[in-house]
Amino acid sequence: MTALRMAAASAAFGRDLEADFAAAGRLIEEAREQGVGLLALPEACLGGYLLSLDDDGELDAGPPALAADGPEIRRLAALAGSMTVVAGYCEAGADGRRYNSVVCVTGDGVLGNHRKVHQPLSEDASYASGDRFHAFDTPIGRIGMMICYDKAFPESARALALDGAEIGVVVSAWPGARTAPAADLANDRWKRRFDLFDRARALENQIVWLSANQAGTFGSLRFVGSAKVVDPGGEILAGTGVGPGLAVAELDVARALETARRSMGHLRDRRPETYTYAGAASA
Template structure:
């Protein structure tokens, strides 16, 4: 495959869907002008995240609007994407359940959807949990998606890599530390963890990695931004730092994976027969 210009966004989103779509339309237009073919937007960019991770936020908020995967809002997102492959987080409605989800679209419609599996703190009070990780084909390569806390678990990224993902995309609403928060976000321990997870997940699976995140504040949460593109060796090719922005990088995906896996190929050299304890049920 030829070189793909890809971008990950750090931006602020809230409950007002029309305002969110205005921001998304502006970001897509900016990315299109820059020649971007793959654009990753943050978790919950359609409708905003939760005001708090302490359960129901004291009843102050009903949460983001729940949208159907085949509903008009996702169709609108696809129309905005056009020829571009766009990934965006939203609250998914399915029957009586609500999921923290991320969707991948082009102008042709939905290419993939993922429901967040790992739920931090009180998030389970607002969302049901997903139950799988998978990869799917897109015009820019085979992609696997995850959401925020999913990337704290090595099994998540390994699952999409084993399903053939060439590009891992993690969308987040990752806040700074709730205790002993640093005045400078760049020095916050949760910012460092966010960056470490991104680099390690790319390196251990030798895949290209896009990380999008919310910025600004929402309710009691202050987000660390830090959107980035990471190569299969764990090196950051482009990043926004702790400010809002768009991290853009050109990657020849096939060549990057081939180069990274030429001698020490982590997926090839696995010894799954020795990992029984690692896959056993929780103690």
Template sequence: MSTVRLAAVSAEFGRDLEEDFAVAERLIKEARADGAQLLALPEACLGGYLLSLDGGGSLDADGRGADPGPPPLAPDGPEIRRLAALAGDMTVIAGYCETDGTSRYNSVVCVSGDGVLGNHRKVHQPLSEDADYASGDGFAAFDTPVGRIGMLICYDKAFPEAARELALDGAEIGVCVSAWPAARTDPAPDLSEDRWKRRFDLFDRARALENQMVWLSANQSGTFGSLRFVGSAKVVGPGGDLLAGTGVGAGIAAAELDVAEALETARRSMGHLRDRRPDAYPALSATTGAAAR
């Protein structure tokens, strides 16, 4: 048996890339000192998210000038290499704005000191996000020093098919990075009672349970533009149990477990992937993978 310490971050990030790297470096050092081998930072942590999801993203935080938006970064560029150098012997996951020719994507990258291990472009786009980003077109798991990982970004996790595709591709650990805000209308005075926060938590636990996989959820905290983020970073076990969480504030949620043993135990008697009946729901993809056997 081999245990792994997994950690997910709730923290505030903005448009200043140097400041974001300073925050990321501090969090990586803190997680390393705690023994973490895998650390998930939030969506858009390198350069900040959008100021609004109502089509007003071009205004700055004070509503006065033009906001250039998140800085576009190349996955093989100096900024991602800098993140990899900070990761060193750890595996680190972070959200950024990816540039590819004339297109920009809301992306998440997984790195270690050896370089890029995986990259995912957000597929599902809420509200007016498609005005700023092109959409990704698929989901795939990949191997890392801590196990086989599948990544999602924010709204992706509202679609069961996305996480299921990763599970069928053999993902042992699902990682969803977010910039998930509180409700846009009638927000709760107490952020912990916000209905969008409840949805955020329900999606995390449901995706872990239905796929019987370990789940990490990182999220932005604080405010940016018109958005107030719900925090709530967490580690969820393959039975849907909350193993660690930050609540709505900033912090690092960390838990240690033997991933292979946890999956084997969860899937021993009732194997949700094994017991699928694709012939009964032909409208869905009948994709099969090693995890379904």
């Protein structure tokens, strides 16, 4: 069995694509110097996120919409080289709609793509919604991806785990609380929720979990950082705190999953025939 060194980034990104590529390149090189094989960059790291999540908040034209097979994603793949890199961007769909998406690349090209399914607050005014979760194979193992609010729904991560994902990767632009924010982000209630979701999704599915997030401020949003690597028991192996940085940890993924599932296997012990409720057929 072989150990994998993996990293999740907490970093700031904005509208300037050249600046974003420079920041992504620095993070990729920093990770490469530490022997990282899998790196997660935040949601919307190519072009920035929205300026506000309020209907009457600050607005602009939004991030540039990029084709999943376009030159910008090929540029990201070239930066990745032998590393597997996951990064968020605004996708220009063939249907003419814009999607909040995340792509997985190596130097050989695109390995997987996910469109954000769950949209908080007024995000649906800027993006269309994705419609599925799926895992896929990569040089470092089978992974599944989700974006930010997706992780608030247990079904998202469970769908990936049931599709064989060994590593869940969630990229976020998760801000602090919109009302009564804490002066210290470390004590912010939305930051606590961010961390709880990460640990719960890893533990309930007994998978390795990488969580990347934006840091700093953008428009009216103040992001909580808190990138981390979580083991299948829900324990945080490495974290950045609320500031920028890389959370780096090394783990033998296959052995960690085997150990976590040896006695109590949460996927094995499921009883799906009992998971019904009144009105389920019409829900």
